[in-house]
Amino acid sequence: MLVAQNIGFAIIATLMIVGALRVVTTSNVVHAALWLVVVLAGVAAQYLLLAAEFVAVTQVLVYIGAVMVLFLFGTMLTRSRIGRQDDLNNSYWKLGIPVALVVFAAMALALANSFGTEKMPNDAAVVSTQQVSDQIFGPYLLPFWALSFVLLAAVIGAIVLARKD
Amino acid sequence: MLVNQFLFLAAILFCIGVYGVVARKNAVLVLMSIELILNAVNLNLVAFSLRNGSVDGHTFALYVIAVAAAEVGVGLGLVLLVYRNRRSISLDDLSEMKG
Numbered sequence: 001m002l003v004a005q006n007i008g009f010a011i012i013a014t015l016m017i018v019g020a021l022r023v024v025t026t027s028n029v030v031h032a033a034l035w036l037v038v039v040l041a042g043v044a045a046q047y048l049l050l051a052a053e054f055v056a057v058t059q060v061l062v063y064i065g066a067v068m069v070l071f072l073f074g075t076m077l078t079r080s081r082i083g084r085q086d087d088l089n090n091s092y093w094k095l096g097i098p099v100a101l102v103v104f105a106a107m108a109l110a111l112a113n114s115f116g117t118e119k120m121p122n123d124a125a126v127v128s129t130q131q132v133s134d135q136i137f138g139p140y141l142l143p144f145w146a147l148s149f150v151l152l153a154a155v156i157g158a159i160v161l162a163r164k165d
Numbered sequence: 166m167l168v169n170q171f172l173f174l175a176a177i178l179f180c181i182g183v184y185g186v187v188a189r190k191n192a193v194l195v196l197m198s199i200e201l202i203l204n205a206v207n208l209n210l211v212a213f214s215l216r217n218g219s220v221d222g223h224t225f226a227l228y229v230i231a232v233a234a235a236e237v238g239v240g241l242g243l244v245l246l247v248y249r250n251r252r253s254i255s256l257d258d259l260s261e262m263k264g
Contacts, residue, residue, distance in 0.1 A: 005166055013174050020178055020201055024185035029193060036197050039178070043204045046171065052211045055226050059207075062230050067200065067237050074193050074241040078248040088191045090257065096187035104180040111172045120166045124215055127223060135224045147231050154235035161242035 002122070009049060016042035027084050033071045040064050054129045171212035179205035192244045192254040196237060203233045 019038035026032050040063040047056035136144055178201055185198025207226045214222025248254050 002166065009166065009170060013170075016174065017177055017181075020181040023197055023201065024181055024188065024194075029191060032194055032197055036200065039201065040204065043208060046174070046208060047211055049166070050171065050211045050215045052214065052223055052226070055207075055211055055223050055230075058227060058230055062234055063200075063204075067234060070237050070241055071193065071197065074196075074244055077245055078193065078254050085191075087255070088194060089188050090190045093188035096184040099187055100180040100184035103183055104176055107176040107179070108173065111169055111176065115168045115172065118168045118216075120168055120215055121218065124218065127214075127220055131220045132223050132227070135220050136227070140224050140228075143228060147228055151231060151235050154238050158238045158242040161239070162245050 005049060009046070012042045012045045012049075016046075027086060027088055029075050029085070029088070030072070033068060033075065036071070037064055037068055040068070051124050051126045053126055054132050168212065168216050171208060175205040175208040175212070178202075178208070190255050190257055192247065192256055193241070195256065196240050196244070199240075200233065200237070203229060 016039050019035045019042065022035040023032045023039065026035065040059065044056045044059040044064075047053075047059060182198045182201030182205065185201065186195055189195050189198060207229050210222040210226045210229070212222075214220065214226075244254055247259070251258060
């Protein structure tokens with residue numbers, strides 16, 4: 001069981017890293033969006049490995065369902081060329097590589113020092129949707145309300161920004 | 166399963182997202198890189214939730230997903246507005262603020 005989990009993790013993680021690298025290196029906007037789907041689906045699968053089924057389902061619904069459609073519409077409406085484009089990177093894009101490596105080195109050092117070879121609990125039960133909703137509508141009700149207003153403001157803001165006047 | 170394997174995966178995704186934000190010129194691709202970063206954070210939240218045996222991380226992850234959806238909506242609205250005014254979404258062209 002544990003071996004199977006680790007093999008599954010390794011396969012999904014490899015796919016996710018390859019997909020993420022393709023998102024930031026491909027020279028085709030539509031391909032980047034489709035590779036992003038691979039990464040987001042991989043994240044949903046990792047949530048399932050982490051016994052978070054409600055978050056995994058929400059990830060599929062919101063990200064793969066809604067956000068990706070928004071991205072594809074954004075690509076379409078801004079008439080980015082659908083084929084290859086050679087001018088997607090900045091002139092100083094090479095600067096990004098050392099920045100990312102330094103950030104990763106700092107985080108890797110901190111993680112290796114803090115958690116070492118600590119293991120996840122083996123007997124963790126799958127978190128039920130009821131537990132999550134008890135959290136949202138109990139101790140975290142106030143942020144939930146705030147979030148409702150954020151979404152309302154985002155909907156109105158997007159309409160105001162995008163309409164023709 | 167180690168705790169660190171999830172945290173390292175999230176760190177790698179985060180750094181790839183940072184690279185994308187720095188290197189990309191197309192505004193839609195920058196928004197996609199921001200999504201990578203937000204997903205890395207969510208993975209961390211859920212991993213710590215399992216490690217600590219609490220449900221708080223799941224709640225936070227759901228809230229982050231909602232905020233990310235709002236961010237993409239407004240962000241793409243802004244990109245469309247920029248495109249309508251300039252016929253281009255290259256971030257290098259937006260240089261009015263330069264002194």
